[in-house]
Every structure is written in structure tokens, then in C-alpha cells.
Amino acid sequence: MADSSNTEYILRTHNLVKRYKNVVALDHVSINIRRSTIHGLLGENGAGKSTLVSLISGLTAPTEGTITFAGEQVQGFDVKQMEALGVFLVTQEPMIVESMSVADNLMLGHWPVKRGLMRRVDQRALMANAVAALEGTGLDPRMPARTLSAVAKRKLNILRALHSGGKLLILDEPTAALTLADREHLFGFMRSLKAQGVSFVFISHYNEEILGICDAVSVLRNGRLAGEMDDISSINSDSLSELVIGRDVPLFYRDRATRHDHATSEGWQVEGLVAPNIAVDNFTIAPGEIVGFAGLPGSGAKEFGLSLFGLNRAKQGHITHDNQRYGFAQHPEDAFARGIAYLSDDRHRDGLVGLQSIAQNITLSSLSKVSRGGVIDASAEKQVVKRYFDHLRVKAVTPNVLLGTLSGGNQQKVCLGRVLATEPKLLILDEPTRGIDVGVKEEVHRIIDALTREGLSVIVITSDLDEMVRMVDRVCIFVGGQIEQEFTGADIDKDAILQAAFGTALAH
């Protein structure tokens, strides 16, 4: 691309190279971000997105290459300097002091100060500034930050960067852990800021999101620029996936016709469940069936899954399986003992122990199976670990590597391995493919599908409707703590689920 006017691009990189000892993390990458646009940045874990972003935001210096901001070459690489220019990195984890007010957070560390030696905070000026800055955003400056919803916290982070003079904001997976409705809300907010002249770099694993909100997109693969689309409308989801992993990813579609051919067990029946935020009179799932749960947060979809697993304590109700009747599990240990396993939607919070090895994580939920009298049988453990390490094709040198050092997709595979090692008969998956890249996602779908062929019943709680439509046999829509509606077979349709569960159609 020839050099055009200085005003057209807010930030350009020219042949950026980053080497770590002998590893080339970024190999001659040039990207061009136009003013007042949302520029998507796509790539598998380890493709170089993180490195590129650390260079743009000044966290590290490139080995070779230059960056120009608004037509001027950036001299020296430093976070402070890039922020002074207006480049801000807004990370996944909202950096918010929960105990302080929205206004305090907005000006964190830069509070207006009264004259004098004591540097007392000028509360009045602080409030006045905050009120002005938050006008029309729906955020109340007086609210304690801890009471904010997930989407409001992300908005606050963005506003803070803008308030500090941000012109180009780098959003690192801002939609992680957001519901569909919140995602749309955040996108609307980004669009309105774009209209006011703010530029964004938007990082996401979801093609749908990139296509829905971005104006342009750059795709990285193996540290190189695999493709750059100046006009997002010229590309579709399949060709985007192909750019990301460098080959055609065959999308997985479950074959719904050929499943009901094993009747070894009668499946599971839930009756009269009453637990916080959920009341279900009757629910059954057959062996080998995959049932999808959809609903707004608090609708009961997630709570139902947690109740089955003992993390949302049931007050009433029972489960029947293989002619045996039990009360609801009161602790995950009980659930595992009865063949019910749950994979968390937030692996960092309650899915994995980063300080322990892959092997120790895999057997963490099935220690009773690999031990005798409380002493671990090393060879039995090794066998279990090898089985799931190989079966799930975890990418690591050995299973003794600390789990915390793996990429997100591989961590998720290990978490899946941990629950599968308990040999469950009913598996509850909560957003199983959130934040993992396309290749691994399809792999996970295939593994789950294969397990159901052996009689495993699966509940999938997901807000990824694409995943829902391709994977499940039946969809339960949760509204107000109850199952409101069900779809089966050919009736499973994105728009119908969206309408029923969220009451609104996605604006594209």
C-alpha cells in the first residue's frame, strides 16, 4: 500500500519483527489502522497477536521495524509514551478497584487535587468531571464499582482510557464472559464512540463478532500477516477461519439422525427441583443425547447445571438414573460419585490449578480412582494421564509442564480431560469453547460427539448460538428460572432460539 495522507491512518506498523532469543514471535508485520474505525485482530493462540499488541502499546520494543502514529514515527518504546500519544491497552481483566466509586475509578490515580501540601482530593471537581465524562453512558459516578455489571465494568475501562486522552484503544477480548445481550450493548457503545472519532483495535476469537463490528481486519498466523481486509464486507466467516488456521476448517455438524441406537440405560430424570433462581418440575435426558440450554443470565440455564453438580444447593427435588433415586448433590464430590461432571465456563476462576502440572490437573477430580488407601498409585495415575493427554491431543512437551504456562485452548482441553477422567455419565459443559480458537473448538465438538456415541449424556450451556445449532439434539429455553420452551431436530434455528431466549433479534 502506498503512503497516503497522514490523516487517513491513526497508526501504522512497518515490518515489525520481534525475536525472543531464537524464536521469531513476529515476522515483518505491517498493519494499517484507519482513523475512526474498528480494526479486528484475529489469530490463533500463539499466532503473534499478543506480541503485536505489546509492541503497539509500548510494553516491549521491536527487534526491527517502526511504528508511526498519526503520520509521525514513534521514537522509543514505552507505555507512558504511547499513552501520551493516545494509545491505550484495555485488557480482558477489568482493572477496577471494586471498593471505590465509578468516579474514583474513572480518574484512578489522576484525581483532581486541592491546593496545599496535603494533596487532598477535590471531591467536588472529581464529581463534576465524572458527571460530564459519563453523560449519556448510563453509568452513575456515585455507584460503588463493585455493583456494576460485567458490561458496565468494561465500559468503565474504556471510558477511563478515553478520559486519559485515548484516541486508539486496544480491546483484548472485551466480550469474554459477556452474555449475548451485553455483547450487543457493548458493540452499540463502541459504535457510538467510533462515530465520535475514536479508533479501536478489537481482538476476538469469534468470526461472528469480527464480522459484526469491525470495519477492517488483520489476520496473523505463525507470527506473520496472513491476510488483511480493508473492507470487512468482502469476506465471510469460512474464509476468515481459513485465513486464521491456514487451511479449510471443516465445521462440525452433529448427525442427529443416527444416535438413538443404544438403550443400555434409561438416562436421567429430574423431578421437582427447587434451588436458588431455578425451579424445574420435570426434565429428562436420554443416554447419548446432547441438550443445549439457552437463556439470559439469571434465567436458570446456568443455575440448573450448577444445581445438578452441587454448586447451587438444591432445597428440594430428586434425580432418577438407572432405577436409582437420589437427592441433589450438595457438593461436587457427591456429583462426581454419581457420574455427573461439570466443566466451568471460567477456567481461571474455578477450572484449573495453574501451579500444578497438566498431569496433576487431569487426575484432580478422579484421585480416588488412582489411589488406594489415600496413597496415589503412580502407575495407575500415569495411565489415566497418558490416556487423556493423548486423546485430547494436548500440545505440551510433557504432562509434567505447569498448566498455567499453556495457551487457553490447551488449558481448556486439560480441564475437559479432568472431568472426562471421572468417567461421567452426565456431562455438563458451560460455555465449553469460549475463548479458544477455531481449530480447537471444532476438535472439542468432535470429541464430545464421539463420547455421546458411547452413551454419555451431555448438557451444553452456551451463548454461542452457532455452536448450539451445530451440536445439540434439543434446545431448552430458560426464562425466569423455568424451562419455557423446547426445540428439537429441524426446529433448532438460530433466530428462533434468539427470539425465545433473549426476546430480541441480533442486529447485524
Add this chain to the structure above:
Amino acid sequence: MQPRSEFPAHPSPSNAAPMSPQPAAPVAATRRSKTGVQWLFQNVVWLWLAALIVIFGVLNPFFFTLSNLQNVLVQATVLGLLALAVSLPLMVAEIDLSIASNMGFSAAIGAIVTTRLGLSPAIGVPVGIAAATAIGFFNGLCVTRLRMVSLIQTLAVMIVLQGSLLAVTQGNTISDMPNLYIWIGQTTIGNWPVMPVVFLVALLGMGFLLRKTVLGRSLYATGGNALAANSAGIRVNRVKIIAFTLSGLLSGVAGYLLAAWQMAITSDQGEGFLLYAIAAPIIGGVSVFGGRGGAAGILGGVLLLTVIHVGLAITEVPSFYVQMIGGILIFIAVAVDAIRVNFVSQ
């Protein structure tokens, strides 16, 4: 503690390795050299220990004698048991500040049962250790069931126990223990004291517990990520209670040994041990944030502190300087450990 951002300032070569197929061989080489430095850092306690032994030995050749080695082992026994006692709650990301006062108080209970009630030490000693265990169990209950913050809860218990010791002893020293009671602290077999055997057994037991048992795995998981451990089916509260209870048990054993060795229980018995008992495992690689550490490291930390203590005592350093120099040496050990942790987690 665990950075969750996808943007590490310095992505490690091992993370980047799978994506670029060509430079596979150099990556392996980098990893090997990094492992070398890592090994050095992992074992820094032992290197530091060896260096100090040489220095003290040069300053006073007596340091190299067998009888000094025996002295070091005896001195390390009580500190070592307490260090193990501190490590268990640390492992699950809690802390127990009451162990040293528990040691003094429970020993007094055991001794009083023997001396004033005239019962056999075979009854008195278990009674004392049982009291210590019960106090540990109580701490565990407070921290889990009542969700009290262990730092403050055990601090309060510490003060209560110090006060109780003063009350039971009425400010006097208990010193009329029968021979059977003090046997363990005074007996030698071919000049070798018997007492360190207890520490050795406890240390081996701890190593076995941590490395080979379900409970050990559960301790690490609970300290590493309590929510994840709970979701993985581990009874986190139960594991914490067990950690505190075992901690109390070890404090009780340490208390008995200290009394048997000193042949006396003062009204402030055990005071002064606490901070060293906390420092030793941390120097040896036990993390105050939970989920990290092992028996070998704890042994290293204990020996290091004991060598500093004994070494300064015999090298004719004027007594007014001993504590200061000891403190500086410990400071260096902790600083080196911090560098190690930063290096390893990078």
C-alpha cells in the same frame, strides 16, 4: 498472583515454540540452558547453606567437628518441627501464628499432668500433644466454618495461649519432670542424640504426604486455587481443617521435645521461635500464597537458619551483634528467594 492477561511482557520461548516449526532445535537448546539456571535457583538454599558452612568453618574450625554437627541437628529439631507445622497452613494459603505459643502451652499441660497429678509421662505427654492438636483443630474450624481470617484469628489464639501459659505456670518455671519425660531430649546412642530422629521421621512423613497421597495433592490444589479445587470435588474446608489439625499436632510434638531437651518449661516457653519458624519454610520455597513448596526445601530452610544461629554463636561474634548479623543473613536468603520466584515464574 497469576497474571491472567494474554499479554505477558516477555512471552516465554516455550509458549511460542509450537507455532514456528523451523527453529525447533534452537528452542530446545534455550530450554536446556534455562533449565540449568533454573536448577541453580531451585537449589539456591543448599548453595547458600554450603557457602555459610564453609565460611563459619574457616572462621572457626570447630564448626567442622562431629560434635558441632550433632549440635546443629539437635538445634534444628524443634525449629524443624515448627517449620513443618507452619508449612501446612501456608500450603493451603492460610497462616497459623499460634504454633509457637501452642508449643509452650501444650507442653506445660503435659508436664503439669505428669508433675502435679503424678501421672506417668506415658499419659502426660500424649495429653499435652492432644491438647495442641485440639487447638489446631479449633483454629481450622474458626477459619473454615466461621470464615475468620486466619492471620488475625490465630494471632488472637496466640495471645490467649501465651496468657494461659503464664496463668498455669503462675510465672514459675516447671522443671521437676521425671526421667522418663526428659529421656527423649537427653539420651544419646554412641554420642548421637536421639531427638533429631523425631524430626527426621516427621520430615519423611511430610514428604510422603505431599508427594504420594491424595491429601497432599488436595493441599496443593486447595492452596493453588481453592475454587477450582472445590469444583474438582475436593472438600476444601475439610482439607484446611486437616492442615490446621496436623499443624497443631506437630506443634505439640515440638513442645514436648523442647521441654524434654531444656528439662524446663518457662512461663514464656516457645516465644521467639515463631518468626524463625515462618522464615524457614519460606526460604525453602514454600509460598505464602499457597500451593507451592516441598519437604526438601523446608529442610534446607531449617538447616540454613540453624547454621546461621549456631555459626554466629561459635565464631566469637560479640553477642551484641549476633542478632543483627543473623537478621541480615536471613534477609539475604529471602531476597535471593524472591529473585528465584520472579525468575521461575517469568
